[in-house]
Amino acid sequence: MLTCAIIDDDEINRLTLEHYVSLTPGLELKASLADGIAGLAYLREGHTVDLLFLDIEMPHLNGLELLRLLQDPPAVVITTARHDFAVDAFELQVTDYLVKPFEYGRFSQAVERVRQHPRPSAAPAGAPEAPANADVFVKVNSRMVRINFDDVRYVEALSDYVNIVTAQQKYIVYTTLKALEARLAVFPNFxxxxxxxxxxxxxxxxxxxxxxxxKGGYYVPIGKSYQESFFKGLSKM
Incomplete structure (x- = not known):
């Protein structure tokens, strides 16, 4: 049984989501809240849910701001009328991003994605949180693409872009190697x-x-200034 909460300032959207939840076996609604401040208060009071359906554009406190204030958020499915918040949302490791109006079938896919990749429990303070899976969303041209980083062989810096190389293909992504390295800090194999x-x-x-x-015939140089730490880490594997 997954427990969930809805935070959306639009009453019609809340009612629609409540109806979709009622149609979904194994999904239990714990709260339906009309703005971000009420949602933040609910979660900070110690109420816990497995899944949060979260709108972005809300008065006083929007959905992304709310998410940044949570130390250990549940799995999050964004529900919004806007396409242009997708990059910011996926930087916050949301599970899915639904653009209104969406049908029940698309809602069900998002719930199933949460079931397949549940968010792990909180890590000790100061420790990076281990991911539930190796999927990361990156922006390739105008699309958000899900890449399983277990399949990635290496990442190469190309000025303001990076080249992400898998066994099947290469993805040119507009980001820096430093920024992607920070996102991949939870994957100790990178x-x-x-x-x-x-x-x-x-x-x-x-x-x-x-x-x-x-594997696959790829070759990556090991820089002189990185060799000591690399070989030391390799000896512990």
Whole structure:
């Protein structure tokens, strides 16, 4: 049984979501709240839910602001009339992003995604939170693309872009290597081995002449200033 709460300032949207919840087996509604401030108060009072259906555009406190104020938020499905908040929302690790008006079938897909990838319990203070899965959303051209980072061999810096290389294809993403490295900090298998490369250690087949040979015939150089920490970390695996 998944428990959920709705935070949306539009009454019609709240009623629609309440109806969709009632149609969904194994989904229990705990609260339906009319603005972000009420939602924040509800969650800070110690009420817990597995899933939050969260609108973005609300008076006084919008959905993204609310989410940033939560130390250990539940799984979040954004429900909004706007397309242009998607990048900011996925930076906050939301599970899904529904653009109004959406049908029950699309709502059900979002709930199923939460079931398949439940949010992990809180990590100790100061420790990075381990992800429930290796999926990360990145913006490729005008689309938000879900990439499973278990499949990624390496990431290469290309000025203001990065090249994310999997066994199947390459994705050119408008971000910096430093910014992506911060997002991937929860994946211990991703390490910086060069000023221009992040490497997935899961795919190393051999290392020769300070070059990592990866599955699929890929090669990544190990920079001189990174070699000591890299080989020290490798010896602990």
């Amino acid at each position: 390490v910086r081995v060069h000023r221009s490369y992040l490497l997935n250690t899961q795919h190393i087949e051999s290392i020769e002449d300070n070059t990592a040979n990866l």
